[in-house]
Amino acid sequence: MPTLICDCNKTMPLDPKALGRALDEDLTLHSTLCRREAGAFQQAVKGGADVVVACTQEKRLFAELGQQTEGAVSPVRFVNIRETGGWSRDAKGASPKIAALLAAAKLPEPEPVPTVSYKSEGRLLVIGPLEDAERFAALLGDALDVTIFSRGGSGAQERRFPVLGGRIDQLSGWLGAFRLAWSQDNPIDLDLCTRCNACVAACPEQAIGLDYQVDLDACKSHRACVKACDVAGAIDFTRAPVAHDDTYDLVLDLRRQPSFLQHAPPQGYFHLPPGEENGPRALEVVIRLRELVGEFEKPKFFAYKQKLCAHSRNEKIGCNACVDICSAEAISSEKSRQQIKVNPNLCVGCGACTTVCPTGALSYGYPRAGEQGTKIRTLLSTFERAGGTAPVLLLHSQERGQQLVEELGRAARVGAAAGVPANVIPLAVWHVASIGIDLWLTAVAQGAAHIALLATSEEAPQYLEALEQQMQVAQAILEGLGYAGRHFSLLRARNASDLDQELQLLAPRRGATPQTRAPFAVSGEKRTTLDLALDHLVEHANARPEAIALPPGAPFGSITVDKDKCTLCLSCVGACPASALQDNPQAPQLRLVESNCVQCGLCAGTCPEKAITLQPRLLLSPVRKQPRVLNEAQPYGCIRCGKPFGTLRGIEAMIGRLAGHSMFQGQALERLKMCSDCRVIDIYSASDEARISDV
Structure with missing residues (x-):
């Protein structure tokens, strides 16, 4: 797979020989690959093998150039080495990092996964004050089928769009499948109203305004308005509230309080509260709405194995971590079926549910854990092979996180910032919450001196709380094993300046790692990966206590049994989803295989005698994987x-x-x-x- 590198008009101190040795490839350094040396790119794409171009700035230009090149058959991949390393105060020492980024770009694309489909015919519901709603309807009416729902507002006198009025009972759904349940409780039917204003003039109490809503508290039942509206017949005080149920593909909500309060609203729903309807975001929303007509697909980001789920047994709730953390409210409890339910249409792919799941019942689907693990291992091993030491992994999102990294690189180019340090390797992921303790500990076992997660405005508060909790667990394990230093941090940055300050503090952090790098590959089973990582870390540890105390919420631990209360009814054995609690067919015993325990609490919740207490810890002795008697009786x-x-x-x-x-x-x-x-x-x-x- 040929690699094309360019120092971008000699603004980056690239060493093609050092990079070539790390990649086991002969590299030629270009300076104007997108201009005078474009022939080298055209020649490369005729070879048939995938081509890696170390430039994302001119990605569009290279794509067009490839289409125009006769005989071009090679797929092209792009990787950013400029803002991530070449434009930095540490650029001269960034060759190991750049080699790592180039090596990762050569990895195969993630395997295809099932997809989730949406179909939108452009039926748009605009909710809000009539005047504002009609203004947005005018901007979108040529591309979308617009319906307005309004409690009033002066509005234009010309009725260009259908107008509904009443009380919204429920708005639910997602792109292509929104359901509006509403009650028509206004005596004036806004769709029949011609806005002649005869009712406004006729009302002696001035109970009707230019919003064409009747203030029933002010109305004295003279019904002069009904007589004035005799021809149009839009006013009827005897009409009982009529329930309606309508469907739409898209929703634009202009009210102050949104219909969806979760951090990640459904796709196809846009909220522009008062104060933003004339701002720059309004233009973005209008453009985005116009694009959302047709058929769309996204990956199904999760996989669920019910047999591993520790959510419920016998209608008792145990682990509720995924339900509590989901910012899209896509996960619900079905305790009667001893499982959770994930709505793929609402899922936004953040992966937070998979990182807090203690058993691996929920796993991240795209990319899979094994594919992400291969990328991390490639980055770390190539960095070290190229002469780098103490690598720091910086996990950031592909949206706002990537934007901040690139802004920082551009600021460093003009001397306004230090840029990304030489030993900090940026790794773009769909969402920083999609990688958890299993991959973190694996990365440390493979040589990562520190792992930092970049949090921007994209992350829900509960994500950050869960990530910090997992970091405390992982750090406690490493400290207990004698690995000195701080290994994990959560960076918060609103802009490139914030990120620059955080990274300069981050670069010197050098957590200790095993002298021998872990050889294993990440498994598709979370607990298997955790066991492999722990086994390697324990084998090469400087300290080996009998057990390491862990904070509450850790996915490892034991249980203690009050023998004075326990009757050995063994109801806890039937409730345990991980086969951690076991009986003995030969004798009345309650036994525990501690390595299987996920601290879900189902045993404690099921025990009729309330004799069980959770004990979060990591037992290091070999008995951890063997059945241990907790209680026995004659x-x-x-x-x-x-x-x-x-x-x-x-x-x-x-x-x-x-x-x-x-x-x-x-x-x-x-x-x-x-x-x-x-x-x-x-x-x-x-x-x-x-x-x-x-x-």
Whole structure:
């Protein structure tokens, strides 16, 4: 796969020999690849193999040039080495990072995944004051089928668009499938109203304004307005509120309070509150609305394995992390079915649900964890092979995060900023919340001295809280194992200047890493990846305590059992979704395989005696993966055959509770001391004896 590098008119100190050695490829340095040396690009795209062009500034130009080149058959990939490294105060030392970015650009594209489809015919609902709504309708009416919903406003006298008026009961849905449930409770039908203003002039109480809404508190029922509107017939005070149910493809909401309060509203819904309707964002919204006609697809960002889910058992709620964190309100509880439900149409692909899921029941689908892990490993290994030390991974979003990194690079070019430090490797992801503790610890095991997540205005507050909580867990593990230094940080930046300051503080942070780099590949199963990372970190650790205490919310831990309360009913075993709690077929025992425990709390919630307490920690001894007895009891033998069928304490407790019940007297009480087989035999024996006695 040929790689084309360009120092952008000699503004970057690139070393083609050093880069070539790291990539195992002969590289030629260009200075004007997009201009006088464009022939080199044209020659490369005739070769058939994928071509990597180290320039995103002229991406469009290269694409057009490829289309115009006869015999061009090679797919072209683009990677930014200019703003991310070449334009920086540390540019002379950035060769290892640039080599890493080039190597990652050569990786295969993520495997295709199922898609989610939307279809929009351009039916737009504009909600808000009539005058503002009609202004936006005029801007969009040539491209979209516009309907206005308004409680009033002076508006234009010419009725160019359908106008609905009343009370909105519910607005739900997404692009191509919005549902408006509303009640027509205004005596004036705005769609029939001709805006002749006869009713306004006729009303003696001035209860009707130019918004054509009747103030029923001021109205004294003279009904002069009804007579004035006799021809149009738009006013009817006897009309009961009429329920309507309409569908739309797009919604523009001009009210102060939006219909959707979640951080990530449905696709196809745009909110422009008063104060923004004339600002720069209004133009962006108008352009975006005009584009949303047709059929659209997006990746299905998640995969769900119900058998791994720790959300519910026996209608008891355990782990609710994904439901609580979803900023799109795309995840709901179905505890009766012992699972959660994800609406793919509402999902925005942030991946936060997958990072907080302790079991891996929810996994990120595009790109998959294995593909993301391969990219991280490629970046780190190439950086080190090219002579770099103490690499810092900077995870940022592909939208606002990428924009800030590029703005910072341009500022560094003119001396207004320091730029991205040489040992900081930017990695664009769909959303910073889509990568969690499994990949973080894997990256440390593979040599990352620090991992930073860039938070901008895109992230919901609950995302940042969850990421910080996971960082505390990961940092506690590394500190407990003796890996000195700080390994994780969450950067907050509103602009390039903020980012510059954060990065200059970030570059010197050098968390310790294992002397031997982890050789494993990231698994598709989250817990498997975590186990591999932990095993490697423990093997090469400087400290090996018996256990590391972890903060609440950690996906690792033990449970403690109050033996004075526990009756070994084993209801907790049936509730455990991870097979961490187990019984012993040979003896009345409650056992725990601690490596399986995800601290979901279903066992504690299910226990009728309230005898279970969660204990977040990471046990380091080999017993972590072996069954460990938490409680055991003396077996109770059947009084008829002697076979043990329960615990002495449990049977005695049951007999004590039922001894006073009218149904458990005499022989019935004795049957409680028998196993199930003998109990049936005894019942039939007693029936036979009774029949013989009757005869």
